[in-house]
Amino acid sequence: MSNNLPERASASELATPRMDALPGLVRLAATSWLRTAEWSVVAGVRTTRKVLSVATNPASALDLVAGVAQAGSIFGDVAKAVGSGVSLPQAVIQVSASLGGGANGSAPAIGAPQAAAARREIEIQQSLREQGQALLARSRDVWNTEQGHPAYSRIPSEMAPDEGRILLLLLRGGPQPAVDVRTGGAIGMVSSQLIAPGLNMIGPRAGVRYLDQVPSYLNNLFRLGLIWFSREQLRDPLEYQVVEAQPDVLAAMHSVRSHKVVRRSIHLTPFGEDFCRTCLLEPNEDISALPEHQAPQDLD
Known part of the structure; x- marks a missing residue:
């Protein structure tokens, strides 16, 4: 033992x-x-x-x-x-x-990183919920005199100066014509290829400083919800005759053996119209004389 x-x-x-x-x-x-x-x-x-x-x-x-x-x-x-x-x-x-x-x-x-990420997600959700509750509280306040959309104070900081000129052109000059150049002929009837999309005269008409940046300007204005691209063409065909005579449009037409031109248009959204009237127009300007824009029906 x-x-x-x-x-x-x-x-x-x-x-x-x-x-x-x-x-x-x-x-x-x-x-x-x-x-x-x-x-x-x-x-x-x-x-x-x-x-x-x-x-x-x-x-x-x-x-x-x-x-x-x-x-x-x-x-x-x-x-x-x-x-x-x-x-x-x-x-x-x-x-x-x-x-x-x-x-x-x-x-x-x-599990520590996952727990930290989940904790941050909870904090974000709580912050968003508090902001939502504050928003609803302001909506119930009968003495609240807010008129302009809160986004109006942010949008100008995300725009180039040339984009302001484009908005004024659309507001005062109305919807603008744009054309797509596609392949045509017998083959184009079966399978048409896009050669040049959205060609327009918005840059020269608005007097922008950087003409080569117009496509980027339009994309940014679309991102901000201020404009939209319609499949429909304008009522006045003369608007398109001027566009189709421009050098870039003619070059796109001559780049293929057979082509066809699809007419489209560019409009302000209702949100864009209100933004322009609130932020870009002079206080004494008559808004009743401004041309009308179509409401968005598609996003193509």
Whole structure:
């Protein structure tokens, strides 16, 4: 009997350094089979504190969920190893090695980036909800005198000066003609290819400084919801005769053996009309004399 005691003591001493090198959660799993009662009491106290923390701070629920998921995964791996015939201490060592702990024996923070991202998402949603509630509160305020759209104060900062000239042309001069040059002939009737889209005279008519930037200007105004591109042509065919006589249109026509011209038009949206009347017109200008624009019917 006395000869066996030193052997047991030495085995315990050999196990102790390995146990100390394990990550926190894995070390808890390794020592739980020696201190079941003590672990149960401590775990109960910690769980109670976590629950109380969640009750007072909902954001801490994400940390609790991440911790539970991490612990459940570790204990599951240990249980699988023991079920396959590996001893519990050896199973704990194997799981610890698979976690890739550092030299100090600390386990990596599994799920921390996901928890932080989820917390930021919750904060963003709460901020948006608060803004929405403030908006509805202003809508119920009978003394609220807001008239112009809130976006009107932001839109000019996202526009080039030439784009203001284009808007004034559309507002005062009405919808503008535009043409697409496509392949024609017998083959074009079956499969027509686009040669040059949206050719127009908006740049020269508006007096923009950078004519080569007109396509970009129109794309930006469309992005801001101020203009739209209609498939319909204008009523006056003379408008298109002037456009089709321009050098860029003629060059596109002559680039193919057979061509056809598709007539379209460019309009202000109702939002764009109101923006121009509010921000670009002179206070004493008669808006009743301004030409009408079609409401958007398609976005092609």
